[in-house]
Amino acid sequence: MSDTELKPFFRSRWVEVPDGVREVPGAPLPAGFRAAGAAAGIKPSGGLDVGLLVSDSDDTTSAARFTRSGTAAPPVLVTRERARLDALKAVAVNSGNANAATGRPGMDEAARMQGAGAMMGRTTEDRVAVCSTGVIGVQLDGHKVVRGLLEAGKALSPEGVGDFQQSIMTTDLFEKRATIEVDLPGGTVRLAAQSKGAGMIQPSFATMLCFVETDAVVSAETADLLLGVCVKRSFDRITVDGQLSTNDTAILLCGGASGVEVEPESEGELAFGQALDALLRQLAIDIARDGEGAKRVGRVSVRGGHGPNVERVARAVANSPLVKTALYGGDPNWGRIVQAVGLALPDTAPLPVDVSIEGVQVCVAGMAVEHDVAALAERVARDEVEYTIGLPGDGFETEVFFSDLGYDYIKINAEYTT
Amino acid sequence: MSDTELKPFFRSRWVEVPDGVREVPGAPLPAGFRAAGAAAGIKPSGGLDVGLLVSDSDDTTSAARFTRSGTAAPPVLVTRERARLDALKAVAVNSGNANAATGRPGMDEAARMQGAGAMMGRTTEDRVAVCSTGVIGVQLDGHKVVRGLLEAGKALSPEGVGDFQQSIMTTDLFEKRATIEVDLPGGTVRLAAQSKGAGMIQPSFATMLCFVETDAVVSAETADLLLGVCVKRSFDRITVDGQLSTNDTAILLCGGASGVEVEPESEGELAFGQALDALLRQLAIDIARDGEGAKRVGRVSVRGGHGPNVERVARAVANSPLVKTALYGGDPNWGRIVQAVGLALPDTAPLPVDVSIEGVQVCVAGMAVEHDVAALAERVARDEVEYTIGLPGDGFETEVFFSDLGYDYIKINAEYTT
Numbered sequence: 139m140s141d142t143e144l145k146p147f148f149r150s151r152w153v154e155v156p157d158g159v160r161e162v163p164g165a166p167l168p169a170g171f172r173a174a175g176a177a178a179g180i181k182p183s184g185g186l187d188v189g190l191l192v193s194d195s196d197d198t199t200s201a202a203r204f205t206r207s208g209t210a211a212p213p214v215l216v217t218r219e220r221a222r223l224d225a226l227k228a229v230a231v232n233s234g235n236a237n238a239a240t241g242r243p244g245m246d247e248a249a250r251m252q253g254a255g256a257m258m259g260r261t262t263e264d265r266v267a268v269c270s271t272g273v274i275g276v277q278l279d280g281h282k283v284v285r286g287l288l289e290a291g292k293a294l295s296p297e298g299v300g301d302f303q304q305s306i307m308t309t310d311l312f313e314k315r316a317t318i319e320v321d322l323p324g325g326t327v328r329l330a331a332q333s334k335g336a337g338m339i340q341p342s343f344a345t346m347l348c349f350v351e352t353d354a355v356v357s358a359e360t361a362d363l364l365l366g367v368c369v370k371r372s373f374d375r376i377t378v379d380g381q382l383s384t385n386d387t388a389i390l391l392c393g394g395a396s397g398v399e400v401e402p403e404s405e406g407e408l409a410f411g412q413a414l415d416a417l418l419r420q421l422a423i424d425i426a427r428d429g430e431g432a433k434r435v436g437r438v439s440v441r442g443g444h445g446p447n448v449e450r451v452a453r454a455v456a457n458s459p460l461v462k463t464a465l466y467g468g469d470p471n472w473g474r475i476v477q478a479v480g481l482a483l484p485d486t487a488p489l490p491v492d493v494s495i496e497g498v499q500v501c502v503a504g505m506a507v508e509h510d511v512a513a514l515a516e517r518v519a520r521d522e523v524e525y526t527i528g529l530p531g532d533g534f535e536t537e538v539f540f541s542d543l544g545y546d547y548i549k550i551n552a553e554y555t556t
Numbered sequence: 557m558s559d560t561e562l563k564p565f566f567r568s569r570w571v572e573v574p575d576g577v578r579e580v581p582g583a584p585l586p587a588g589f590r591a592a593g594a595a596a597g598i599k600p601s602g603g604l605d606v607g608l609l610v611s612d613s614d615d616t617t618s619a620a621r622f623t624r625s626g627t628a629a630p631p632v633l634v635t636r637e638r639a640r641l642d643a644l645k646a647v648a649v650n651s652g653n654a655n656a657a658t659g660r661p662g663m664d665e666a667a668r669m670q671g672a673g674a675m676m677g678r679t680t681e682d683r684v685a686v687c688s689t690g691v692i693g694v695q696l697d698g699h700k701v702v703r704g705l706l707e708a709g710k711a712l713s714p715e716g717v718g719d720f721q722q723s724i725m726t727t728d729l730f731e732k733r734a735t736i737e738v739d740l741p742g743g744t745v746r747l748a749a750q751s752k753g754a755g756m757i758q759p760s761f762a763t764m765l766c767f768v769e770t771d772a773v774v775s776a777e778t779a780d781l782l783l784g785v786c787v788k789r790s791f792d793r794i795t796v797d798g799q800l801s802t803n804d805t806a807i808l809l810c811g812g813a814s815g816v817e818v819e820p821e822s823e824g825e826l827a828f829g830q831a832l833d834a835l836l837r838q839l840a841i842d843i844a845r846d847g848e849g850a851k852r853v854g855r856v857s858v859r860g861g862h863g864p865n866v867e868r869v870a871r872a873v874a875n876s877p878l879v880k881t882a883l884y885g886g887d888p889n890w891g892r893i894v895q896a897v898g899l900a901l902p903d904t905a906p907l908p909v910d911v912s913i914e915g916v917q918v919c920v921a922g923m924a925v926e927h928d929v930a931a932l933a934e935r936v937a938r939d940e941v942e943y944t945i946g947l948p949g950d951g952f953e954t955e956v957f958f959s960d961l962g963y964d965y966i967k968i969n970a971e972y973t974t
Binding site: 483 | 623624632633654656659660661693694695797798799800801802875881882884887890891892894895896897899900901902903905906907918919922923924961962963965967970971
């Protein structure tokens, strides 16, 4: 897919685009960044599978978030333990092999990848993050990755973002990237993001890769704060299949080429944070929308007086295969939602739960209410479906975005070794 | 399906049939019980949908277990709160409507059903359990149920067990019932069970109905103890889709017609308990095998030094849609198992997890090991597949039986309002 084929980015009704934020056509990198992709023979398809992203400035600051998986992969462990997460300058990625469940040899290959990334990014190893995505449990051929990084290093260019995007994708059906321009009090900055993810997607924060670049001048502390908050409101709120990857990584690189500073606790920080939030939320919803085989995206919003229960219910509904198959079938089957609520909160019966679908109240205080079933059926056959659940009490509210569960999820996952 | 078409009951390698236990062909009721089914127009198909089961003896003792769902249905609440669970004498059931999320009117209908059951079972209401299974969120037409119970009451007979079985089934593809003869020191007794369940199946203990009858003389305390232990080892250890029904109920009725006593802490109690255990385990595995659209059953066995972690890992693997689609595809994709372990135990990386499939070690201490992939692929294409997971430490072990996830699960659940 060429850059010109990218659709308008902000498409979901669940993302509010802040004032002073404009999409930049073609989703280019901000000033001060270069990227490239190479075909190193890791993907059986022969497609691009090694990517390199470099910030030119030595003053680049950064922040990162990783999977919480107990079986986190060597690239995650190496990046987390051997890189300066507040001063990353380059990212080396491969797709087609997750370098997960690969033990000591996997750690060695991740370190070798970090070394090659440093060489081609003209920096030190501790400023290079490494990421892998693909099949679990197969040793990574480090020679191929190094060869790919050498090739990508030579091809690095401000225009290389399309190839970089291709090199990080696996089962994704469409590119998930965008660039936005943000008006701050001190001037205009750009934020760009490239992400991938379609299956093995759940929380804490998501099973995906996302790389964000900005030409704003941002301190490492501010970058960490903003990335943390925005990841919690985006990649941490989506689920395709309730699964948690061994390799999730999100990285924000702040190169500073614009000279526009984002000062802590300033109006500019608020505006920058809101823009980053909108960018990551739309990307997260895109990942749910690209959930393997998905036709529609649901949003479940839960309110109640007990925070952990509100969270449990939202996850239980979003991950219920019965709710997800109903969404796929365009079936307003709210009985399955009540079932999922009951699963999430054992030993609380009778629980006075309220359920609305697309604003139509279907269950009040645990009891079915009359409603126009045909009209509701029409509404749940659209692209985005909203479910609202009320639990007893007040004060807590959360949301989870989720994809449906259809035939293609089975096809992709029963007939494909991931 | 007529009685003679029932296949041999004990088919799983995971069920050990104790000495002195024999299957009784045709799966008849033990002496002292009568049953019937009626077509009351609740199922759109016009099939049998109201069932009645009665023990003739006024001295009948009983035990019961119910769903822990926070949205447990009125029949569960009515039975739990208004029946003498240690002295049940009759069970009134309907299928086609779960009488769940039906509020106060649903409670009234469940109570009315209990009253009709008492009248036809010639006993008091507090000795009647009521159970419903089917669609959630639709008011139950109590007139139909009462009419069905009147008809069933007139048809009650020792031979009515086949009709009774039909009347409790919904999406089940085959009958799940059996009768066994058990040699005890004091003589021979019979145990019969009829169960249903194919979807919305998970723990605590399972989304299903199961009715067990025996002609042994068993105190209510012993019945409660044995049912509790056996349910924990059977219906509590299966999952089809990780979902928890609003209506799960298991009931044991002990009529005593054989005159053979099961004394507490006797050899007879042990033998009776082992027989009940084998009966319920095979039924539980049958429910997983009949998981909506399932081709195969998996058993995941987890060992380790921390009880809750062992349980979490077993549930996470058994409920992982990635593991389940791989089982469906006959794909020995153990990387997905490692993923599920990591999901279950966040923030513990690197975790030295061991994985074997069908006795073939594929991962040791978190690292892939060489194995004969082709041979393993052949083994995981069989009917039953065994996964063994080792976590650090010793002392705890658990198992979960699970069905695969295939196209038909989507078909059944996307195109059918349950």
